[in-house]
Amino acid sequence: MNDPRTWHVYQAVTGPHMNSYIIRHCCESWSDLDDYRQWNTKSKATENWRENVGKYTAHFERNLSEADIKNSNWPADLKYNYVGVNTYHLKLGHNEAIVKDKKTMSDAAKNENWPYNWFWEDYVNGKLEMSLAIPYMNYGAMAPPEVKFSEMLTKQLKSKKKAKELLKNWLSHFKSISYNVYVLREDLSM
Numbered sequence: 001m002n003d004p005r006t007w008h009v010y011q012a013v014t015g016p017h018m019n020s021y022i023i024r025h026c027c028e029s030w031s032d033l034d035d036y037r038q039w040n041t042k043s044k045a046t047e048n049w050r051e052n053v054g055k056y057t058a059h060f061e062r063n064l065s066e067a068d069i070k071n072s073n074w075p076a077d078l079k080y081n082y083v084g085v086n087t088y089h090l091k092l093g094h095n096e097a098i099v100k101d102k103k104t105m106s107d108a109a110k111n112e113n114w115p116y117n118w119f120w121e122d123y124v125n126g127k128l129e130m131s132l133a134i135p136y137m138n139y140g141a142m143a144p145p146e147v148k149f150s151e152m153l154t155k156q157l158k159s160k161k162k163a164k165e166l167l168k169n170w171l172s173h174f175k176s177i178s179y180n181v182y183v184l185r186e187d188l189s190m
Contacts, residue, residue, distance in 0.1 A: 001043045005036065008189045010083065010182035022182060027067050063127065068120035071106035078117055080135030080184065084142060087178045090128040094173040098130070101170045108156035109149075116145070142181070 010022040028036075040046055054060075090098065102120065109118075119133040136142050153163040171177075 001045055001048065003043075003045065003190070004039055006190060009185040011185050013082070013181050013183050015178075015180040021185070021188075027069075062125075063123060064125045065121040065123045065131075068102070068122060071102055072119045073106075073110060073114075073117050074119040074133075074135075075117070078135060080117075080137060082136040082138070082142070083182050083184065084134045084136065085180055085182065086132040086134075087180075088130045088132070088173075089175045089177070090130065091173055091175055092128070097169065098173045101166060101173070104166060105153065105170070108153050112152050112156050114149075114152060 005025045005028075008024050010024065012018055012020050012022075106118075106120070108114075109116075117135050119135075120130065121133075122130045150163055150167060153166065154160045157163050157166070
C-alpha cells in the first residue's frame, strides 16, 4: 500500500505473552502524525487491517512515546537481532528526579565509553511507563558484562557511595520494573 513509514516487527521470546508482536516505527515529529493519518485515510490501510489481520488478533493497542535521543546511545546504522527491554512503571511525582538521574547515568556511560548501546523512551499516552532498550546480536551477547554498570558508575562519579546512592534513588522512582527479550523479525519488517 506504499506505506510511507518503515516498520520493524518484534516477537517476544521471554515472558508470559510469547505469541505477541510489537510493530514499531521510530522517529518522527508530532505533525508527522497528522500526515500519516491523512495517508491512512486515503489508502484505507485501517480497513485492510480490520479485514485481513484484525480477525486473527486477540488484542492490540497503540502506544505513543517520545524518544529520549539525548540520553540514548543508538546509532542509525546499528545492527542487532534481539532487544532486551526494561519497562519501568513510574511512581507519581518522580518525573523531575527521573530525568535528572537518567541523564547522570547516561552521561556517565557515555563518558566512560560504555561498550553498549541503549535507547530510552517515555510513554506519553496515559501509561506511567518508560523503557530502556538494549540491542544484542545473539544470546551470548546478553551475558553480564565483565565490568558491572555500578563499577563503571563508581569510576565516573569517583565515589562508591555516590554511585550506590544514585542507583538507590533510581530504583525508588518505580513501582515495579519488568524485563522481556524480543527478536527482530526481519521477515515481517519493512
